[in-house]
Every structure is written in structure tokens, then in C-alpha cells.
Amino acid sequence: MSLWPIHPKPYPDELLSSWLMRIAIQFRFNLNSLCRQLLESNHAAPREIDRVYSDTLIKRLAEGTGQPQEIVREATLVEDEGYVYLNRHHGMNHWIFPTTTFEKMAHHGLAYCPECLAADAEPYYRKSWRYAFNPVCPVHRRFLKQACPGCEAPFIYFAMDMIPHDRIMHHCLQCGHWLGDWPAESADPRLIDCLFNIQASLAAGIARNTFELPNCGSIPAIAYLQILHALTYAVRLPKRAAWVLTHYPCVPADLSLSPLEQDHENLPLEMRSPEAIGTALCLAGTLIDDWPACVVNLGGIGAFS
Template structure:
């Protein structure tokens, strides 16, 4: 039976999708193909910035939450607060860019607090961590991190990629090379 966890308060869409895939015993790409259609490639963009409406609708409907709540997992949360509108291309003021190349983040736009992740009952990334305003975690007063120990950018949506029979991952802040 499929499970559809609700997003945690402040969780970003990409993290919510990854958690939902793993809750269902699926790799992220398999879950995405089954849920959104194999012809709809969602990971070739900054999904937290440019979430297609069908993704939000699917996640909201299957999780039993409102579309409005699902939309709070995206950077649209900051429209008219930090910038006037979401631009499909280019840099958004106050948002750390991911810079995608072949579905992989090549820039260091996905920050995180290592203590928050370690204390979470279920580790998840926050949408606020994408803001360049946060250089220190407001809860733990430690510097935010934006890369794996090896120096690679954070790509938690790809962490189990190429690892046969591995779905659950130990830490979301490691890259494929660390496994």
C-alpha cells in the first residue's frame, strides 16, 4: 500500500518528493516516473523554484493536503517578500542558485544545517535553507553547510542513484562519491 507523507513544516518540495519515494520503497527516479509520468522529467530544473503545477497537484492530492499547503514547499513562498516574481531563467535575488547540468546541481545553492538534519526524526531539507540570507542556522547558531565532505554540491535527490537495492540512505548531506 502506497504511503503519502505530508510535508514537514518548512520542508522544500524536492525533499518531500525524495522522502515520499523512499517511504514507498522506491528510488527517486522510479517514483517520479510512476507519479508524474515518464515523459515528464521533473529533475531537469530547480524543482523548488520551477515546480510544474501537475507535480504540486499530484503530491497534494495523493497526500490529502491542500494545493495551497503544497505550494508552500516551493520558492513561490517568497514572491512579493524577497522578489517580485519567479523567473524561469536567471538568478533570483536572495536565492542561492543550484545551476543544473544533466540533472545534477553544480552550484552550492542547497544549504543545510548539519545539526538540524541529525536531530530530525526524519531528515529533510527546508525551503528557507535556499535563502542567501541564512549563513548560520537560526536555531543552532552554526554555519550552514552547502557541500559534501568531499567538496561536491548537495544532490540528495540523486544520492541512491546507481546503487542497486539501496533506497534508504544514511545521510542526505553526502554525495554519490561518499558511498
């Protein structure tokens, strides 16, 4: 297979679907057509292409764009399977923001940083934005957004049945509003600092595939992230979060728990807002330093029942 006449390279940390969408825009193909005609792939769910892909797609995209197959794989979520999350499939996976609706529960939308998109010479979506343990943009130190600032519709840039245009990556598909038009926010700087440190620590641990867990020593990244996920989900309810604030003085006692009050209590962690996830993650980051005693303490208030 020869090099395509249009073959943009992926940007740093660019997600596979974002890269494919930019190619589709330049070819004037919709995403289905791109997968079918250029990649000779009958991929049934372009919305899931970041984590469910074929070797043929990887090979042909590498050949068509002149990129090594390793670079193409790095743009997928599949590259992280086994040490960031388990059980890649079409359903819900721990830590991955979904692109579809499950069990009639609508998702908030794909996470993005309005300021990053506004600053991009060519807007694109970061792979790191798909992971729920990254609720804050490390560049602009603000919570990611998942909806349109105009009509508040959940945002997703997949437009499988239409010819994409260059506005599709940074404008709402429902009302056309520019996604960078979010007003300045006044998030608690202590919470932002806490999450900034947690995210940096997670990135470092994932890169070396090991974490230090108190009283346990070194453990694989996947085990650490599973524990952190369980603790984050356990304190998703305001009453449990309030208990942590009371019993763990290293967390600011006046930390606002209002983001935790917005969602149904049984909603999966990955279908909650970045603000709610961030609040719970801040508390879980404190709890995991008290491992395994925190499990006994949380069990005493029914957090795992």
C-alpha cells in the first residue's frame, strides 16, 4: 500500500479517533467511509475505534501515513490494556470515559479542555482526556468539560453519517457553538493542586508500570489503579466523602462536596462529571496512603456493601 496523498502526522498525545477524523476532514470522507475505503476495514463501531481495532487497520494506517505501527498503536487505548485497565471490549471499562450510552444512562460527553482547543493551530483530542483519572488539564489547571457551553448537549466529535468539516473538532454538533467559549471558573485551588499532583504521580507510575503502596511495597500499575478506582467509587456519595473529611485531617475539612450531589448514586464512576470524579479522586488519593487500614475504616461505614 502506497503513501496517501494526504497523510497528516499525529500530534503529541493525540487520540486515534482524533487523528482519523482529521484525515477524514481532509479527504472529505465520513469516518465510516474512511475506515471502509482507505483502511479496508469493516469496523462496525467507529465510536469505539480507540479501544477496539483490527491489526489490518493499524497496518494500513501506518502505511498510508508513513508512520511506524508503534506510533499508531500508541494513539489507541488498546496500548494501555493490561496495565492501565483490564478487559477491553465494547462495554464499560474502568477509568475510560465512554462514547456511548449504557443501560439507558446518558453520558456527559467526551472530555476536553476548552483552552487547549482554542490554542491549537489545528484542534485535536488528547488521549489523556479519555481517562477519568485525568479530570484536570495539566496545562491550564482547570477541570475538563464534556458538553457544549451553549446548548449543554453532551459533546462528541464522531459524526458517522455526515461529511465532516473543519469545525467539527471544536464546535457543537447540535447548535454549532464554539467549545472554547467557556467562562473563567473559580475552582478550589487546593483541589486543583491535589489533582495536579495525583495526575502527575499516576503518569509517572504508569510509565514505569509500578507504584509504591504503603505497607505493601512495589505493586504493578494495574493493581494500584484497581485499588484507586475502588476507593474513588467508594467515596462518590457525599455522606461517605464527609466521613473522609472528618477522619482524615490532611484533606481540607471545608472541601466542597457539591459536585458529588449532582449524579445518581449508582452511576458508574466513568459516567460522572470531571468535577465529581476529581473530588472523589482527591479523597481516594488520601485514603490509598492509609492502605490497607482504609478498607477496614470504609467497610465500617458500608462503603463496599
